[in-house]
Amino acid sequence: xxxxxxxERGARGPAPERSRAQITAAAVEMADEGGLAAVSMRQVAxxxxxxxxxxxxxxxxxxxxxxxxxxxxxxxxDLGDPLSGxxxxxxxxxxxxxxxxxxxxxWLLDLPTEPTVGPRGMDYLERALRALEPxxxxxxxxxxxxxxxxxLVTLFARTELQRRNAPADPAHARMSYLATAATEERHPLVAxxxxxxxxxxxxxxxxxxxxxxxxxxxxxxxxxxxxSPAADPR
Amino acid sequence: xxxxxxxERGARGPAPERSRAQITAAAVEMADEGGLAAVSMRQVAxxxxxxxxxxxxxxxxxxxxxxxxxxxxxxxxDLGDPLSGxxxxxxxxxxxxxxxxxxxxxWLLDLPTEPTVGPRGMDYLERALRALEPxxxxxxxxxxxxxxxxxLVTLFARTELQRRNAPADPAHARMSYLATAATEERHPLVAxxxxxxxxxxxxxxxxxxxxxxxxxxxxxxxxxxxxSPAADPR
DNA sequence: CCAATACTGCGATCACTGTTCTCAGTATTA
DNA sequence: TAATACTGAGAACAGTGATCGCAGTATTGG
Numbered sequence: 001x002x003x004x005x006x007x008e009r010g011a012r013g014p015a016p017e018r019s020r021a022q023i024t025a026a027a028v029e030m031a032d033e034g035g036l037a038a039v040s041m042r043q044v045a046x047x048x049x050x051x052x053x054x055x056x057x058x059x060x061x062x063x064x065x066x067x068x069x070x071x072x073x074x075x076x077x078d079l080g081d082p083l084s085g086x087x088x089x090x091x092x093x094x095x096x097x098x099x100x101x102x103x104x105x106x107w108l109l110d111l112p113t114e115p116t117v118g119p120r121g122m123d124y125l126e127r128a129l130r131a132l133e134p135x136x137x138x139x140x141x142x143x144x145x146x147x148x149x150x151x152l153v154t155l156f157a158r159t160e161l162q163r164r165n166a167p168a169d170p171a172h173a174r175m176s177y178l179a180t181a182a183t184e185e186r187h188p189l190v191a192x193x194x195x196x197x198x199x200x201x202x203x204x205x206x207x208x209x210x211x212x213x214x215x216x217x218x219x220x221x222x223x224x225x226x227x228s229p230a231a232d233p234r
Numbered sequence: 235x236x237x238x239x240x241x242e243r244g245a246r247g248p249a250p251e252r253s254r255a256q257i258t259a260a261a262v263e264m265a266d267e268g269g270l271a272a273v274s275m276r277q278v279a280x281x282x283x284x285x286x287x288x289x290x291x292x293x294x295x296x297x298x299x300x301x302x303x304x305x306x307x308x309x310x311x312d313l314g315d316p317l318s319g320x321x322x323x324x325x326x327x328x329x330x331x332x333x334x335x336x337x338x339x340x341w342l343l344d345l346p347t348e349p350t351v352g353p354r355g356m357d358y359l360e361r362a363l364r365a366l367e368p369x370x371x372x373x374x375x376x377x378x379x380x381x382x383x384x385x386l387v388t389l390f391a392r393t394e395l396q397r398r399n400a401p402a403d404p405a406h407a408r409m410s411y412l413a414t415a416a417t418e419e420r421h422p423l424v425a426x427x428x429x430x431x432x433x434x435x436x437x438x439x440x441x442x443x444x445x446x447x448x449x450x451x452x453x454x455x456x457x458x459x460x461x462s463p464a465a466d467p468r
Numbered sequence: 469c470c471a472a473t474a475c476t477g478c479g480a481t482c483a484c485t486g487t488t489c490t491c492a493g494t495a496t497t498a
Numbered sequence: 499t500a501a502t503a504c505t506g507a508g509a510a511c512a513g514t515g516a517t518c519g520c521a522g523t524a525t526t527g528g
Contacts, residue, residue: 004410012525013475041515051478053517062515112344114396122413122421129423139430144393148447151389159381162348176238179356187356189363196373213382213451220450247504248494275486285507287488296486 002116003064018048020058024068028105031069036107039065066111071118073105079127088218090131091145095153095214096207098124102157109158135222145221152217156210163206236350237298252282254292258302262339265303270341273299300345305352307339313361322452324365325379329387329448330441332358336391343392369456379455386451390444397440 009016026047030038041052041062048055059065077097083090102108117125128146137145184191243250260281264272275286275296282289293299311331317324336342351359362380371379418425 002410004413010475010525012473012523014477014523014525016476040513042513052515053478053480054476056516057476057478110346116410117413119413119417122417122424126421126424129427133423139427143427144443147393148389151385151392155382155385155389158385159378176236176350179238179351179353183353183356187360189367190356190360193363193373193377209378213454216450216454217447220447244504246494246496246502248496248506250505274484276484286486287508288506290487291505 003059003067004116004118006060008058016057018050018054018058020068021072023048023055023058023065024072027065028069028072031107032105036066036110039069039107041065063113067115067118070108070111070115071120073101073108074118074124075120076101076104077124079123083131085134087131087133087135087222088215091128091149091218092211092214094124094128094131095149096211098150098153099157099160099207099210102153103160106157106161109154109161137222141221145218148217148221149214152210152214156206156213160206160210237293237301238350238352240294242292250291252284252292254302255306257282257289257292257299258306261299262303262306265341266339270300270344273303273341275299297347301349301352304342304345304349305354307335307342308352308358309354310335310338311354311358313357317365319368321365321367321369321456322449325362325383325452326445326448328358328362328365329383330445332384332387333391333394333441333444336387337394340391340395343388343395371456375455379452382451382455383448386444386448390440390447394440 003020008020023044027039027044030044030047039062041055044065045052045055055065059068077094115121125146128149129142132142132145135142180187180191180194237254242254257278261273261278264277264281273296275289278299279286279289289299293302311328349355359380362383363376366376366379369376414421414425414428
């Protein structure tokens with residue numbers, strides 16, 4: 001049972017002093033400022049001027065709050081403009097906007113588990129499925145397609161973010177300095193790639209790459225609707 | 235400064251009773267059994283018959299331990315067989331084996347941050363770059379390619395795992411029962427997809443889909459080495 | 469109209485987390 | 499042999515998510 005099933009409040013008793021939306025907004029603000037780690041029950045409560053225990057009147061666990069946050073920012077994706085009718089183009093545009101949201105709220109990538117789909121997420125999903133209507137894909141294949149699309153969104157959002165956060169250093173500073181130096185014989189290609197790396201060859205615009213890959217993957221999924229289902233003996 | 239720079243032990247003083255490898259092995263076991271959450275300093279220490287504080291002689295923080303774990307299982311990827319010379323085929327095969335490791339150690343997907351590349355990870359990277367040698371890609375483009383490939387691995391590993399963990403229910407049980415029921419008018423396509431969902435249309439083998447998508451993405455990256463860099467006026 | 473009911477806010481508290489301090493004990497080096 | 503640099507680990511700290519129980523309050527059924 002997710003947050004979305006539980007009623008926001010009962011009918012009897014005093015009116016709650018706060019609302020889920022209010023708490024969620026505060027939590028999103030805090031996450032935008034200090035990352036997901038800044039969203040602890042205590043800190044959220046403090047910002048709202050109350051105690052940690054009170055939050056559990058609105059939310060049954062921290063995970064619920066994270067679900068609320070994810071759905072809240074999913075609502076930032078613009079679903080207003082009309083569809084063109086070309087599934088690939090429409091989905092690519094949708095994915096682009098979804099990626100923007102991820103760039104605006106980097107903590108989305110740090111969520112411990114894929115968030116449960118809430119009302120805003122349903123709107124998004126409905127839109128994606130509507131874009132896929134002209135295709136001949138099966139129902140399950142359409143869901144998988146959206147899943148894959150979302151995966152690409154998070155993938156590229158992640159690389160764009162870590163490139164942004166490390167504008168100077170080689171984007172691959174993760175490999176320890178010493179390790180590279182110590183193993184140049186065992187790993188000549190890694191050494192070469194790091195040496196000639198980020199300076200040489202203007203880094204291809206990730207967003208362009210994103211659009212290209214999304215279109216390529218989507219067309220790939222359309223052409224070949226299903227691997228012959230009867231071909232699998234076991 | 236990552237774990238890989240810090241020396242495992244100093245020259246003086248008594249011999250350590252344990253080793254990084256030993257601790258790492260224990261941690262991997264525990265993660266395989268109980269997920270990443272089961273890998274707390276206290277629990278790892280308990281399994282090793284010591285106190286939490288002692289572990290900090292081998293590791294400067296929990297993150298170090300996670301890095302060690304990731305690199306340890308990266309060592310499970312078989313890099314022994316010869317390359318064919320076809321970059322797409324060689325990388326596809328490599329990605330397939332990497333995905334197997336992710337299926338064997340699902341906690342890899344839960345790592346809070348992309349692990350720093352250790353010695354085993356370097357071997358893997360070197361192999362991937364060697365497979366890319368026949369191409370005309372720039373150094374940076376090659377690194378991006380490997381990154382994208384790894385992204386696809388985690389992406390498909392994730393979907394395969396959550397399909398495995400929910401064999402019966404609609405794989406999309408995340409959307410709350412009530413929410414779907416309550417909004418069938420606002421979301422007709424979602425309702426339809428969930429209704430006709432998992433039963434109808436034999437679910438396409440995810441691994442086959444994986445191999446197809448990997449090849450497609452890779453060939454896409456080869457053909458079009460770089461978007462004309464001078465074409466961007468700003 | 470009034471008691472029963474079902475709710476809200478929240479202080480106190482529990483179990484647990486990662487991490488550091490400190491200090492006794494031990495092997496290596498000068 | 500003395501100085502040095504290390505190891506193991508108990509105790510403790512700050513912070514975490516979550517629960518319990520109680521005082522207070524609005525709604526409801528009779």
